[in-house]
Amino acid sequence: MPVVVIAAVGVAMASPFHHHHNNNMGAAAAACTSASPAAGTTTSTTANTGAANNGTANNGGMANNGGTANNGGAGTATNNGGANMGGASNRMTTIQSRYHHPSASASAVTAGAGNTTTGMNNTGTGNGAAAATTSAAAGAGAAGATTSAAAGTTTTTTTAAAAKPTCTATAAAATTTSAAAAAAATPNPNCTLIVPANPLTAAGLATPYQLVATNPAMGACHEANANQSAFVEGAILTADGQLTLYDPLVIDQGTQPAAPTVPAQVPAGSTVGLWFGFNGTNLTLQSAAGTNSLTQGNCVNGAGASIFGQFAYCNAPAFFQTANQEIQANMLQVPPVGTATDGLPCPTTRDFSLVDQDQSDNVVTHYLATANGQTAQMNAASMAKLGANVTDLANGSDNLLLNKFVDPTLGCTPFTKPDQSSDGQASGALPLDELSAMANQQAPIALVPMNDPMTLNNNNMSTNKTNLYRAGVDQPQIGQAAADAGTGATYCTNLFGNPMGITRVFKDMAIFQNGPSVDPAMATNLFTFLAMRANQSFTNLNCQGLINKPNPIALTTNGQGVVTAAVMVPLGQTPPQAMAGAGNGAAGGTTATTAPATTATATPTPTMTMHKRPKKVHW
Template sequence: MVKVTSFLLISLSATLLALTSEANNQNLGACFLHVPKHPLTADGLATPYILKKGNCDQTITNQQVFVEATVFDIDTKTFSVYHPLVINEGSKPAIAPVVPKLPQNSIVGLWFGANSQSITLTGDIEDCVNGLSSTDIFGQVAFCNANKFFEAVRIANKGAGGKVVIPPLGTDANGNACPTTRHFGIIDQDQSDNVITTYLETKNGRFAQATKANREKLRKFTEIANGSDNALVADFIDPAINCMPFKAPSLMEPGVLLGSMALNELQASRQCPPVALVPFSDPMVLSNNKPSLKKVNAYRRGVNQPLISNLNQASPKAYCKNYGRVAPPYIEGIAKYIVKAPSPDAAAANNLLTFMGQRYAASWVNLGCDKLLKKTSDITVTTKNGVAVKVHFHQSKPIKGHSESNPGKKYD
């Protein structure tokens, strides 16, 4: 049984956090996550992360936090994935986490994603980036050792013994290149965020890693997930259009392949232009509700994106132009496939197409594209009882006048 996570609600909560000029970390949903000692070691990875009492509860969907580790073997130039466990303060795991066997010469990166309003890391966080400071955080995302991880991959790729193998994108059901997390048809207002990790939750509110052995042992559980751009691509869009995400062996159980945020971003380096890179208007990188060069670069380091020397290189207007030019025709082009696919959030949309349509329309406004370009969204949706049930594709039109001379196609 799978507990469905509200992807749209989670994305909007990040926007709300950024648009609140003085986000108060004492508010409900502003989570504090304790990082165990030596988090980049095998023992540290297998030690549960503790979600502190008071603001958040791991049993409540919109307060959950997830951790994802990707490991790079420098000698073999290969990757593996591990899911450190998060539990509530004062509780114990339903089943003790597997202690991973790390390659002798390896480097570990950690990525964090939250369904909550925000996460602030505490504990052993020397190698972690939560934002610019503990009071100026990204929101739902944090990283540990990410920059060093990606740098190790870059160095290994230039060294002797051949290049690091990053799979080609492949082609989708239409014969086009498969999308990545940097495809303008895929992104939303805060791209490249959150993780693919899932956990098993028991009826008494305890948690275990989502492995086959644990599923068989627990028998009765719900599987909780992070509302993630990365999971949206890997778990929903790719299967619907016959694409395959980049996966690596699990360090929790042999014979299983897992995706990860880091693997997605590495493969996204193959994205053909125009490439979507975090703009300075992304709610995650606003600092006190203002653009911040330092915060843009801090976030980009964590997801292996090129750094900028001035804010003009992360222009939201250019971002919006590409978003408006690429996303509507792309979504319409794959509509016949994704209309048959399940919605990541049944409370928001009745299938993957209506979900993508609603997500685009909301992001167009949340990014300020309507004001920057003086155009309304090229995609609108019809809702029934608050759920998107139809998608309408339009030509771009000025805000004034709202011409309906070409209403475009409609899907339901």
């Protein structure tokens, strides 16, 4: 069996995580790398503060990018010499930003025999300086608390520095401004994906995409490196309502696939959509030499020079328009989500119990990678040719989190369709999840807000960029009749204050504790992983600044920085770990012994494990 590697964006790269991207720091900042501390070591990584979003020029030949003219000529991506493409992004500002270890950005991990309790009560905005305040109370009896920290925990109060990120965990890149040294210390987080000619046709789908460094001075990009892997997910919808999937392959520029790609079947009159995911920070789309493939594919990488980061799409609005018309005509059926074991509707990608700082991003695609760095589509023919010594590359995404972890744990079944590139096996996919969410999600409905790090433009909220993102995931446009206003405060309130938000996960703690961790190196089970992800999202969405309330979730980590427990209190209160001796949140450590915590039930070995590099914590 292949070794499975699931990369969660932002975990170990450039000192952050998932999520993110469009708001980039200078090249020198990319050198910061956060590592798990050794016993007796204290590690602190500060939040990102660099100027955002002016590092990547618009992909040449890019169509439908908010009406912005192409910068850099047809088929050419321009990155202005790599300026402001350092890889530290707004989504990665805290805790390896999205699914890495809760010790990056506004938190500190104190290793040793005891546990560290971290309450992310950050007051910074976006990528700015943030302050984290944590301390432990004796006992865990505060009203509304759901869990308590383990006995013998060590609680730390920390404040994050402003200005520049600093790293004390690993050495090399932190002591030099050389781009070459930075590349040696950490994989280049900013890569370009060359889109083949006629990407919406059968020939285009079967032609490999090519991965290359956006700025070679920052180091090479390699698809087989799970920290840099890019993914493409296609959906083919016929005129009579038949829907299949196809995952185009990504290879390194100048190489060949490890196994032949599967011919794609695109019946006449079909509508094809493409979605992209990335395990690094910024993925730039570029037309293949001598083509205008981005225009041919109606591809959207962001709003002009301000790219989304880990996400992009081609022809998605047309695909969803056709799909919704066929659903209305009863030609295409979307199954009901059903009822979860907790008696509530099964979650969708628009459920506030599942979303995070950048919902509806990345894809479910898998590839096979060989020891020599070649890649192949995931199917029986590839496995037969390559043998068992291959790695299963996967994209850390909300969709994969829902399909492979949350749904099975709650007794739910994802919406699937046959994947042409994978022997016709049933598979989930981003477009399927969004169609299911459109048909099934009940209020409150989570829609991409303007404080989503992927939709910020130059670190400012942007209605235009948010609407461009929404168009790629079948969500109503801000400003349309009956549409929401996209306000971050409302999003934060629903996520952390509504009973159908993350509160559901804490209410169902016993259920989620029996689910496998997405990454055992970050959290002990599915519950602690989801709690960690929510804790980070509060900071990365700047919820404290928007609603003037402290982070209601506090985490307990062991000496290796793995989240072992979490507590949540009603929005507006302070978690018990942050009460005793917290004072006004000034810097300084306060420790107290907490009541013993119940030992969680052992969880089964997950089918997939997250690569220690990063998104979105990349999920």
